[in-house]
Structures are given as C-alpha cells and as structure tokens.
Amino acid sequence: xxxxxxxxEQAKDILDETxxxxxxxxxxxxxxxxxxxxxxxxxPQGEKxxxxxxxxxxxxxxxxxxxxxxxxxxxxxxxxxxxxxxDQPKAMLSDLGVFRFMNFLKDKxxxxxxxxxVLTGAVQQAASDHSx
Numbered sequence: 001x002x003x004x005x006x007x008x009e010q011a012k013d014i015l016d017e018t019x020x021x022x023x024x025x026x027x028x029x030x031x032x033x034x035x036x037x038x039x040x041x042x043x044p045q046g047e048k049x050x051x052x053x054x055x056x057x058x059x060x061x062x063x064x065x066x067x068x069x070x071x072x073x074x075x076x077x078x079x080x081x082x083x084x085x086x087d088q089p090k091a092m093l094s095d096l097g098v099f100r101f102m103n104f105l106k107d108k109x110x111x112x113x114x115x116x117x118v119l120t121g122a123v124q125q126a127a128s129d130h131s132x
Contacts, residue, residue, distance in 0.1 A: 011121025014114045023108055030104065034097040041093070049089040053096055070099070 015024070041048060050071055057067045074095045078088040098119065105115045 007117060008121045008124055011118045011125075014110065014118055018110055018114070019108060023104075026104060027101065030097070030100050034093075034100070037093060038090075043086075044089040044093060046085075046089045046092075049092045053092065056096065 019027070037052065041052075044052075053071060053074075054067050057070065062070075071092070074092045075088065077095065078091045081091070083091050101119065101122075102115055105118060106112075110118070
C-alpha cells in the first residue's frame with residue numbers, strides 16, 4: 001500500500017518540478033475534454049471512435065499514415081488485453097486520452113520514465129477516487 005502512495009507522490013513531485021501553471025491548465029483541459037467525449041459517447045461504436053480519433057489527429061496535423069498506424073496499434077493492444085469487441089471502442093478513446101497526456105508531457109521535456117510515473121500515479125489516483 002505504501003508503494004502506491006509513493007508513486008502518487010513521485011508523480012506529484014515530477015509535475016510540480018517540471019510544469020508551470022499554464023501546463024497544468026492544459027493538462028486539466030485535456031482531462032475535461034476526454035471526460036466530455038466519454039459522456040457524449042458512453043457506449044461508442046468502433047466507427048464513431050475511429051472518426052473521433054481521425055478528426056483529432058487531422059486537426060493536429062498528423063498524416064493519414066500516422067492515423068492508420070495509431071488506430072491499428074490501439075486495436076492490436078485491445079486484442080492483446082483480451083477486451084471484448086464491445087469494450088474495444090472505449091479502450092481506443094482511453095488510449096487517445098493517454099496519448100494526449102503523454103505527448104503533452106513529452107513536449108514539456110519529461111523523460112519516458114517520468115511520464116510512466118506520472119501516468120501510473122494518475123491511474124492510481126483515479127482508482128482511489130472511484131473506490132471512495
């Protein structure tokens with residue numbers, strides 16, 4: 001149990017040390033946008049999620065090849081996690097959120113190890129928020 005709070009504390013320390021107020025606002029906005037997506041599409045269909053993902057990446061200047069590769073990778077990852085066909089679109093939306101967070105943190109200069117700690121801390125925080 002101590003280990004879990006250690007990761008959350010490490011994640012908080014990394015964010016406090018490396019991100020300014022503006023960056024925290026951007027991360028909050030990403031989180032809110034993803035929550036709205038999940039609220040708007042509580043049981044999304046695969047084609048709708050692909051449309052959302054494609055639209056997001058096109059708006060951000062990504063190539064069609066990047067988008068195709070990203071969608072294929074997300075689908076493969078869902079299969080390796082053993083998710084049902086019904087759960088795969090939700091997983092892809094979740095993957096988009098994680099990608100957005102990771103990409104932003106990488107742009108802010110965090111290392112892969114720091115990003116892993118931050119994401120692990122966020123997952124643990126979310127899990128503890130839902131269990132209370």
